[in-house]
Amino acid sequence: GMAPLGPIQLTKDQHYQLSNLEAAYHHLPHPSDSERMRHFLPRNPCPTPTYYPSATFPHADTVELYQRCSTETLFFIFYYMEGTKAQYLAAKALKKQSWRFHTKYMMWFQRHEEPKQITEEYEQGTYIYFDYEKWGQKKKEGFTFEYRYLEDRDLN
Amino acid sequence: VPGSVTSMMQTGITQAREFDDPAGLHEKTEFLLREWVNMYHSPQAGRDSFKAFNAFVQQMHTQGILKTDDLITRFFRLCTEMCVDLCYRALSEAGQSQTMIRAKCFHTLDAFVRLIALLVKHSGDTNTVTKINLLNKVLGIMAGVLLQDHEVRFAEFQQLPYHRIFIMLFIELNAPEPILEAINFEVLTAFCFSHVFHILRPAKAPGFAYAWLELISHRVFIGRLLALTPNQRGWGFYAQLLVDLFKILAPFLRNADMTKPVQLLYKGTLRVLLVLLHDFPEFLCDYHYAFCDVIPPNCIQMRNLILSAFPRTMRLPDPFTVNLVVEHLPDINKAPRILTNIVSLIQPASFKKDLDSYLKSRAPITFLSELKSNLQANPQGSRYDIPLINALVLYVGTQAIPLLQTKGVSMSTIAPSSHMDIFENLAVNLDTEGRYLFLTAIANQLRYPNSHTHYFSCALLYLFRQANDQTIQELITRVLLERLIVNRPHPWGLLITFIELIKNQNFKFWDHEFVRCAPEIEKLFENVARSCYPQKQ
Numbered sequence: 001g002m003a004p005l006g007p008i009q010l011t012k013d014q015h016y017q018l019s020n021l022e023a024a025y026h027h028l029p030h031p032s033d034s035e036r037m038r039h040f041l042p043r044n045p046c047p048t049p050t051y052y053p054s055a056t057f058p059h060a061d062t063v064e065l066y067q068r069c070s071t072e073t074l075f076f077i078f079y080y081m082e083g084t085k086a087q088y089l090a091a092k093a094l095k096k097q098s099w100r101f102h103t104k105y106m107m108w109f110q111r112h113e114e115p116k117q118i119t120e121e122y123e124q125g126t127y128i129y130f131d132y133e134k135w136g137q138k139k140k141e142g143f144t145f146e147y148r149y150l151e152d153r154d155l156n
Numbered sequence: 157v158p159g160s161v162t163s164m165m166q167t168g169i170t171q172a173r174e175f176d177d178p179a180g181l182h183e184k185t186e187f188l189l190r191e192w193v194n195m196y197h198s199p200q201a202g203r204d205s206f207k208a209f210n211a212f213v214q215q216m217h218t219q220g221i222l223k224t225d226d227l228i229t230r231f232f233r234l235c236t237e238m239c240v241d242l243c244y245r246a247l248s249e250a251g252q253s254q255t256m257i258r259a260k261c262f263h264t265l266d267a268f269v270r271l272i273a274l275l276v277k278h279s280g281d282t283n284t285v286t287k288i289n290l291l292n293k294v295l296g297i298m299a300g301v302l303l304q305d306h307e308v309r310f311a312e313f314q315q316l317p318y319h320r321i322f323i324m325l326f327i328e329l330n331a332p333e334p335i336l337e338a339i340n341f342e343v344l345t346a347f348c349f350s351h352v353f354h355i356l357r358p359a360k361a362p363g364f365a366y367a368w369l370e371l372i373s374h375r376v377f378i379g380r381l382l383a384l385t386p387n388q389r390g391w392g393f394y395a396q397l398l399v400d401l402f403k404i405l406a407p408f409l410r411n412a413d414m415t416k417p418v419q420l421l422y423k424g425t426l427r428v429l430l431v432l433l434h435d436f437p438e439f440l441c442d443y444h445y446a447f448c449d450v451i452p453p454n455c456i457q458m459r460n461l462i463l464s465a466f467p468r469t470m471r472l473p474d475p476f477t478v479n480l481v482v483e484h485l486p487d488i489n490k491a492p493r494i495l496t497n498i499v500s501l502i503q504p505a506s507f508k509k510d511l512d513s514y515l516k517s518r519a520p521i522t523f524l525s526e527l528k529s530n531l532q533a534n535p536q537g538s539r540y541d542i543p544l545i546n547a548l549v550l551y552v553g554t555q556a557i558p559l560l561q562t563k564g565v566s567m568s569t570i571a572p573s574s575h576m577d578i579f580e581n582l583a584v585n586l587d588t589e590g591r592y593l594f595l596t597a598i599a600n601q602l603r604y605p606n607s608h609t610h611y612f613s614c615a616l617l618y619l620f621r622q623a624n625d626q627t628i629q630e631l632i633t634r635v636l637l638e639r640l641i642v643n644r645p646h647p648w649g650l651l652i653t654f655i656e657l658i659k660n661q662n663f664k665f666w667d668h669e670f671v672r673c674a675p676e677i678e679k680l681f682e683n684v685a686r687s688c689y690p691q692k693q
Contacts, residue, residue, distance in 0.1 A: 006411065011361075014407050018417075018418070020306075023313065032258055033320055037262045
């Protein structure tokens with residue numbers, strides 16, 4: 001038959017192993033079991049047609065690619081994919097586009113014009129920011145950006 | 157030795173089976189665990205839950221949990237059981253989505269993992285021994301609870317809680333922090349070698365096999381063991397775990413009895429091997445012997461994956477090059493590293509002694525006539541002792557090579573010698589099964605350019621040329637061909653040997669009957685031959 005050396009009689013232990021494997025096969029590990037919890041975008045595997053892409057395209061995890069994404073996309077990644085490499089890359093791309101993160105308001109700000117006033121502790125002027133609750137960009141005039149709330153870690 | 161890591165883990169495992177808890181401990185633990193889960197998830201927990209942890213340790217003191225080692229151990233056991241119970245309840249709830257069930261389980265499991273990680277990190281201040289002892293004890297308790305659960309629930313056993321705890325704890329304890337880096341090697345030891353993952357190997361806890369495979373093939377785990385630990389100190393641990401994996405598959409693969417669950421485990425194993433072949437070929441090179449010893453002879457592709465590995469700094473000459481002179485290759489005289497003690501595998505000691513004296517003096521002739529029965533001795537499943545045949549073949553070869561240093565290894569220099577006497581005797585006197593195993597043991601050494609590949613390539617061709625019996629030649633052809641008709645990769649030395657066999661007129665390969673025994677076989681040979689002379693097409 002198929003066994004070139006002839007079949008061996010399975011031992012009692014091996015029968016036990018086989019039946020346990022069969023039982024375990026009915027509740028296999030899920031991909032999410034070995035990764036950090038995703039609060040907003042949990043993994044949800046389902047059968048997809050073969051004519052759709054089944055994997056991300058190559059080089060999808062480079063900062064160059066993230067720089068080509070819209071700011072909206074970057075904000076989405078930043079707020080909905082916490083603690084992932086994607087969040088890190090999104091933050092990096094936002095910084096490259098002169099967005100600055102405010103650690104008290106937990107929002108991203110961008111100068112709308114040169115600040116009216118710049119001191120050692122703060123700058124003041126008109127800013128665009130991204131409101132994650134209303135989910136859109138807003139303008140704020142006469143806003144004081146205190147530097148102690150500026151997230152300025154080097155993302156390299 | 158009191159306090160040694162293994163004894164800590166063993167105590168943990170034993171203590172997982174003690175149920176005479178002091179009155180009220182169960183309630184206290186339940187209260188504390190619930191408190192901790194809430195604190196862990198509260199926004200005030202602080203970075204890495206550190207603020208919450210300080211407050212929580214106070215509560216543990218107040219509740220008297222930290223008074224004795226025994227109470228701490230019981231606390232961990234009870235917490236583990238509670239986490240596990242919670243998962244079983246969640247998984248049995250009808251009408252819930254997978255995502256909701258998972259989220260519920262992870263909510264508690266992740267909090268518990270963080271608590272363990274923090275306790276390990278901050279126990280005993282700068283005393284690393286205290287930290288490692290605690291970790292080993294906790295892992296031992298988990299393993300004990302798992303084994304008990306596995307035994308009691310049998311088919312209802314769930315891998316999820318244990319899988320999650322082990323992988324998350326491993327990741328937490330491998331974070332880039334100075335305290336953790338100081339104990340990193342001990343952490344790796346606790347998790348793998350002769351410790352928790354080895355204790356929970358598929359043969360012992362088959363219901364945990366899939367999670368176990370995920371654990372040992374997790375990118376962080378492989379990365380830590382094979383790439384980040386200096387001086388390859390993690391390699392031996394990892395090799396042991398792979399041997400554990402091959403061992404559970406062996407009887408089912410050998411019988412070609414592949415139920416769906418076995419197929420899945422096999423597919424996962426091939427994937428791990430592919431990753432290793434791509435990223436850590438030197439690892440597969442160094443341990444190829446130990447792996448091939450436990451992989452059944454009929455698993456051609458699995459073995460090819462291992463035997464095709466070669467050091468990344470090496471450039472292999474194209475085996476199809478016309479007039480390739482193997483003897484002139486720069487690496488052909490270098491011996492490969494074999495990290496298995498072959499000598500110790502040649503048992504019994506009296507046989508080893510007789511073997512050595514025969515190799516030295518080419519006498520007595522009775523050694524050869526008794527050889528067959530010495531290899532037949534033992535075990536179940538085969539009439540031959542396969543590991544002994546493997547060890548004998550490699551040992552005899554490695555003994556022969558240094559003696560040929562001045563003359564150079566070639567078909568004209570390897571015989572006559574006591575070494576080739578042994579090989580010729582095996583080729584002639586064994587029956588078909590024995591010959592097949594013997595030739596397989598030789599073919600396992602046909603790898604990248606090195607002295608073993610060269611020697612055994614010459615030996616195999618020599619046996620082919622000297623054979624006065626077509627069945628031996630047919631069997632040699634079979635062993636080579638069956639390794640080449642499977643999908644790639646194919647070991648370099650194997651290709652070299654086969655090409656030499658069919659190209660070199662001295663072997664009169666095409667004159668043999670077995671080449672023309674059936675139209676489909678004839679066609680097969682023509683196809684292989686065509687791919688061996690690509691330049692002519």
